[in-house]
Amino acid sequence: MFRWLRALVLGDSFYLTAFGLLTPIFALFLTERIPGANILTVAIAEAIYLASVGLLRPFSQLYAKNDGSGWRTQHILWFGSAFVIITPFLYLLSRDMIDVYVIQLLYGIGIAFCEPAWSRLMDKTCSLDNDDVLDRYSSLSTLLAAGLALVGGFVADQQGPAALLIYLDVTTAIAALMFAALYWRFGLAPTRHSPAIRRENTADVTV
Amino acid sequence: MNGKLKSLLAVDLLVTSSYGLILPILPLFIVERIDGANLMSVAIAQAVFLVSQAGFSWIFSNYLHHKQTKIRAHGGLIVGSVIVTLVPAIYLISWDITLIYLAQVLLGIGLGILYPSWACLAKDSTETAHRPKIKQAHSIFLSLSMALAALLGGYVAYEYGYCLLVYMMVLIGICGTIMSLVLWAGRNSRKRT
Numbered sequence: 001m002f003r004w005l006r007a008l009v010l011g012d013s014f015y016l017t018a019f020g021l022l023t024p025i026f027a028l029f030l031t032e033r034i035p036g037a038n039i040l041t042v043a044i045a046e047a048i049y050l051a052s053v054g055l056l057r058p059f060s061q062l063y064a065k066n067d068g069s070g071w072r073t074q075h076i077l078w079f080g081s082a083f084v085i086i087t088p089f090l091y092l093l094s095r096d097m098i099d100v101y102v103i104q105l106l107y108g109i110g111i112a113f114c115e116p117a118w119s120r121l122m123d124k125t126c127s128l129d130n131d132d133v134l135d136r137y138s139s140l141s142t143l144l145a146a147g148l149a150l151v152g153g154f155v156a157d158q159q160g161p162a163a164l165l166i167y168l169d170v171t172t173a174i175a176a177l178m179f180a181a182l183y184w185r186f187g188l189a190p191t192r193h194s195p196a197i198r199r200e201n202t203a204d205v206t207v
Numbered sequence: 208m209n210g211k212l213k214s215l216l217a218v219d220l221l222v223t224s225s226y227g228l229i230l231p232i233l234p235l236f237i238v239e240r241i242d243g244a245n246l247m248s249v250a251i252a253q254a255v256f257l258v259s260q261a262g263f264s265w266i267f268s269n270y271l272h273h274k275q276t277k278i279r280a281h282g283g284l285i286v287g288s289v290i291v292t293l294v295p296a297i298y299l300i301s302w303d304i305t306l307i308y309l310a311q312v313l314l315g316i317g318l319g320i321l322y323p324s325w326a327c328l329a330k331d332s333t334e335t336a337h338r339p340k341i342k343q344a345h346s347i348f349l350s351l352s353m354a355l356a357a358l359l360g361g362y363v364a365y366e367y368g369y370c371l372l373v374y375m376m377v378l379i380g381i382c383g384t385i386m387s388l389v390l391w392a393g394r395n396s397r398k399r400t
Contacts, residue, residue: 027234028246039232043361046231047354054350061343139261146257153250 005186009121010141012179025152029161034097041097045104052108057115064116070188073116077183080113081176088169092162114176117183124186211332214390216345218284219325220352221383222291225376226314227353228360229295236369241304248304252311259315268323280327281394284387287321290314292380295373328390 030037030045064073087107094100148171156164229236234249241248271279290313297310333341364372 025234025246025250027232028238028249031235038365039235040361040365042235043231043357043364047358047361050350050354050357054347054354057347057350058343139265142257142261142264146254146261149250149257150254153247153253156250157245157247 006125007140008182009125011144012175025156025161025164030100034100036097045100048101049104049108052105053112056109056112060112060116070120073120074183076113077117077180080110081180083110085173085176088165092165117187121183121187209332214386215325215329218383218386221379221386222288222321223349224352224356225379225383226291227356228372228376231357232361232364237307241307244304252307255308256311256315259312260319263316263319264323267320271323271327276327280324281391283320283324285391287317287324288384288387290317291321292377292384295376299373
């Protein structure tokens with residue numbers, strides 16, 4: 001039953017996370033469109049995104065910890081998804097590198113907020129101890145990202161960076177909405193590691 | 208955390224940081240240095256890398272779990288580190304986009320061999336109870352080291368040019384390879400005792 005769900009969760013989460021890092025348009029878009037953008041400023045923008053994800057990850061995980069019903073995780077997923085969806089649109093409006101730095105920070109916050117929901121869905125749909133399953137689906141999501149990178153490059157080459165950003169915005173919105181729907185359908189119940197289930201398991205063992 | 212796990216984490220951080228130095232500015236590097244390179248060729252290079260990584264990761268995972276898993280994982284760690292270390296040199300001598308595609312395929316092969324081996328050895332050297340905490344800490348440190356690498360890579364490329372950046376990548380990759388060899392040597396010494 002959960003076979004397709006695993007693929008969707010992994011594909012969606014990888015898409016949401018990897019597009020900022022892997023898309024080939026980003027560096028070229030900045031140097032073409034933003035005055036004063038160069039190698040150093042592009043690298044600073046990427047570093048801001050990665051640092052914000054790395055620094056906020058422990059806090060978002062702490063916030064979603066021991067969330068028995070899953071509502072708190074759903075709320076930060078909504079906020080995170082909203083930040084991720086508006087990112088490509090904000091790129092279209094950016095005028096200088098300070099704007100880009102702020103957008104990268106917002107994008108990092110969005111991704112850090114989406115991650116606990118992804119972990120929760122993964123926990124419910126497949127055992128993370130089973131590396132074979134994880135390897136298989138991460139290969140699938142990498143292939144998905146490869147296909148999307150190619151489509152992105154083609155659109156940018158043929159129609160220009162603005163068309164690509166609109167394409168990014170639409171596809172990211174679809175992915176985020178699909179992910180939120182999946183979480184709403186399958187994520188709002190106790191997981192194997194949630195306190196209620198853990199207490200039940202402990203009670204079974206003691207009986 | 209035991210010594211073997213620390214060495215494994217060091218290998219991962221070094222190799223990923225080595226590649227992370229050029230990751231955000233790779234499109235600019237390709238467009239500036241290769242004649243005729245455009246947005247489409249950069250996208251193809253990225254797609255080639257991802258397809259190669261996914262394919263080889265799958266193949267090597269199957270090879271790894273067949274038999275003699277630990278020996279194959281140690282070998283994979285060394286071979287993967289060596290390939291990832293050599294790829295920046297190909298970037299530097301490339302004059303045609305075909306060579307960049309070849310470098311991307313090689314990088315995919317290297318990471319496709321390295322990551323399953325690394326995951327196998329890391330799983331082997333952590334207790335099940337500690338695994339989620341170590342995974343979390345690893346992901347946080349990896350993001351921060353990638354951020355630092357991106358910043359450093361951009362600064363070096365901007366101030367001193369791509370040559371020095373590539374030398375730095377090779378040097379950090381060599382450190383990662385040496386750590387893989389140390390892990391291999393440690394495995395042999397424990398076997399003797």
